[in-house]
Amino acid sequence: MLDMIDLTLYDPFEKMQFTDTNCFLCGTIITKEHRAPVFAEWLQHKYNLQHKELLMLDKSVTTFSQLTIPCCDRCHTHHLMPLEHEVAQAAEKGMEGLRALPPQRLFQWIGKMYYGTLVTELIKETDPLVMPQYAVSEDPKMLGKFRSFFQVLQSLRVPMQFADFLPCSLFLLEVSPTEDTLPFEYQDELTTMAFSIKLGSVAIVCTLLDNGIIKKALGRLYQVTEGQQLHPIQLAEFKARIFYAAYIFSVVPEYFIRPVKPEDDHLVLDTLIDDVTNEIFNPWEMTAYAHMLEEMLKPWDIREQQILQNPHQPLSFLLDEHNKYKPMEHFVKPA
Incomplete structure (x- = not known):
């Protein structure tokens, strides 16, 4: 039986x-x-x-x-x-x-x-x-x-199947071993549901409960990193961008279970996001982002005023001025 x-x-x-x-x-x-x-x-x-x-x-x-x-x-x-x-x-x-x-x-x-x-x-x-x-x-x-x-x-x-969505955004990144001193690293932000964990040379960054919207919004950034080995400071910046996106993400998806039939062996969930009365993201504010980035860059001792030297183009170790990937092997502290 x-x-x-x-x-x-x-x-x-x-x-x-x-x-x-x-x-x-x-x-x-x-x-x-x-x-x-x-x-x-x-x-x-x-x-x-x-x-x-x-x-x-x-x-x-x-x-x-x-x-x-x-x-x-x-x-x-x-x-x-x-x-x-x-x-x-x-x-x-x-x-x-x-x-x-x-x-x-x-x-x-x-x-x-x-x-x-x-x-x-x-x-x-x-x-x-x-x-x-x-x-x-x-x-x-x-x-x-x-x-x-x-x-x-x-x-x-x-047993549960999500109809054409995953309840989160997942990013997998590879870290270059050259200046990587931390085999394990972990951060989470309870209220914004942002999470990151580093297992050896792989970092997993995740925003829970956004139905993949943040991954879509920052898809270009993620594409730029694909196939690259990031310097730890570049990973820190990537995390700052994802964690900040989770901070300004302003909707909560609703989930609905489809009616269950006697022969069913799993639930099917649909989802709905109220983007009619709600903006999906609050405005991106440079100073708030700089604050998040400063927090992530603490190990390298980089302050907010350095990050915002050019307020229109905040300091980036990840992208050049044309938003292309900036290869980096060794960290040199910016002047």
């Missing part, structure tokens, strides 16, 4: 069910011992992350190995472990392996880390070390966005 496929989605946002005793993925009641790592063990071992520190919104400090989420055995064994196994194998083959992974799997993998961090923040808000300046759980607009995101993340557990 085959297991009946359960196509019911779980909605923790309805009752704000973010506790240590509900599985983050299906809501099953569990004990506090049932946990899954947000960053997989293979990742922690490969890049020696176990004791590296992470600062949470309530100013508490955790480490990669301590960052775990409530997860039932079934979800852990049937859904998370196979996903991690797939990504670990692909990552072994570098760019070629990760490119060959179905984009939906990469979306789920990044989504799990992003959402795992978010769930930890929501659980912490019930008993914070220091009350965050902006409590996520008190912002209805943000919660609506997270709720939409969780709906598509459940494709991890419930």
Whole structure:
């Protein structure tokens, strides 16, 4: 007798069910011992992350190995472990392996880390070390966005097909080894849902919940980098542009499940973006972008005034004045 496929989605946002005793993925009641790592063990071992520190919104400090989420055995064994196994194998083959992974799997993998961090923040808000300046759980607009995101993340557990869209923009970039000193790097921005992770010579930059719009908008920039090995400072600039685009992205897609027939073994989701009453992007402001770029260029000690020396053409390590790719092997600090 085959297991009946359960196509019911779980909605923790309805009752704000973010506790240590509900599985983050299906809501099953569990004990506090049932946990899954947000960053997989293979990742922690490969890049020696176990004791590296992470600062949470309530100013508490955790480490990669301590960052775990409530997860039932079934979800852990049937859904998370196979996903991690797939990504670990692909990552072994570098760019070629990760490119060959179905984009939906990469979306789920990044989504799990992003959402795992978010769930930890929501659980912490019930008993914070220091009350965050902006409590996520008190912002209805943000919660609506997270709720939409969780709906598509459940494709991890419930077989789901997205009709002619992927809920995110994915960028895979290759980094030149010449001046690359960081085998692993990770950044996320909870409110704008921008995420980047670097595994050896491959960086994956992702904007979750934009249905691929940012990739379309910045397609020219991405094309320019294809087949190139970027210097780490060029990667930092690429990330600044993507993270800033996520910051000015101003719509939240809605997802609709097609009616389920008794014989169906998966859900089909359609999407709608209200671009009639809403502008998709807020205006691009040079100073705000320069601020984001300065943040990303911190390791090279480049300040905002240098970035905006020519306000019409901000400093770029990636593109020349004709918007063509600027090859770069060694970093020379601009005068």
